[in-house]
Amino acid sequence: MFNGDPPWELVAEVLAETYSYVSGRRALGENPTLDGILRVRRIGQEALMRRWGEDLAVQPYGTRVTAAIRPVLERWMRRKRKPLTFRLTQILTGHGCFGDYLCRTAQREPTTECHDCGAAVDSAQHTLEVCPRWAVLRQGLTSVIGEDLSLPSVITAMLGDDESWKAMVSFCETVMSQKEADERMREEAADVASIRGRRMGVRRRRYLMRLL
Numbered sequence: 129m130f131n132g133d134p135p136w137e138l139v140a141e142v143l144a145e146t147y148s149y150v151s152g153r154r155a156l157g158e159n160p161t162l163d164g165i166l167r168v169r170r171i172g173q174e175a176l177m178r179r180w181g182e183d184l185a186v187q188p189y190g191t192r193v194t195a196a197i198r199p200v201l202e203r204w205m206r207r208k209r210k211p212l213t214f215r216l217t218q219i220l221t222g223h224g225c226f227g228d229y230l231c232r233t234a235q236r237e238p239t240t241e242c243h244d245c246g247a248a249v250d251s252a253q254h255t256l257e258v259c260p261r262w263a264v265l266r267q268g269l270t271s272v273i274g275e276d277l278s279l280p281s282v283i284t285a286m287l288g289d290d291e292s293w294k295a296m297v298s299f300c301e302t303v304m305s306q307k308e309a310d311e312r313m314r315e316e317a318a319d320v321a322s323i324r325g326r327r328m329g330v331r332r333r334r335y336l337m338r339l340l
Contacts, residue, residue, distance in 0.1 A: 134180050134205070142172035177202045192253070193220050196279040203287050210286070210293045215304035219296075220279070222252040225307040236315075243310065253279065255303060262303050269299045 149168045153160040181201050184194045197204050218224030223233070227250030230237035242250035244261040255262065257277040270277065272295035273285035285292040 134176055138176045138180055142169065142176055145172045177205075190221060192222060192279060196220075196283050199280070200284060200287060204283070207287060209290065213297055213301065216297050216300040218304050219252050219256055219300045220283075224252065224304060225311045226250050226252055226255060228254075230311070243314070255307070256282070256299075262299075265299055265302055269295050 146168050150160045181198050184198055187194060223229055227237055227240045227242055231240045240249045242259060245259050247254060273282060273292045286296050
């Protein structure tokens with residue numbers, strides 16, 4: 129959603145307005161100036177960002193990250209040397225190894241509970257801001273970006289300087305890689321238990337057949 133270009137239809141409108149300006153000047157026998165073309169493009173870009181923000185406000189999905197990025201949408205899209213990693217994206221969007229996502233969306237967990245601290249809901253924000261398992265890593269993060277770990281504040285800090293962006297990426301890489309490893313271990317244990325259960329069932333049936 130926020131790691132590429134704006135919607136193509138909005139970009140197309142900016143290009144169409146620029147073309148209309150240039151062709152209109154030429155139809156009047158004038159040569160459009162570079163300053164004039166740049167002015168039309170700038171106005172078009174401003175309108176594009178405004179309309180894009182309005183469209184995002186009514187999207188039914190990704191409301192958490194959308195609400196955080198919309199106020200700084202233009203700065204976010206114009207950031208330089210600040211790539212989105214896979215695990216950073218998981219924390220921002222909430223789509224990853226979180227009990228809430230694995231239960232409600234992926235349907236791979238029976239509950240939304242946090243396996244680390246027992247909280248009723250293990251969400252991306254819980255992982256970022258609350259779960260005690262990550263307290264030491266969280267201290268390292270807040271020492272760079274500040275104590276406020278609400279997503280809007282985190283994103284504002286990330287856009288403020290490269291050090292804050294790197295600190296957030298580092299936190300996400302370490303935490304999410306461990307949560308992913310833990311999830312794999314639970315899945316493997318469940319598979320082993322299932323295989324054992326099937327084998328026990330076969331042995332039980334064979335034993336009962338011998339008794340008949």
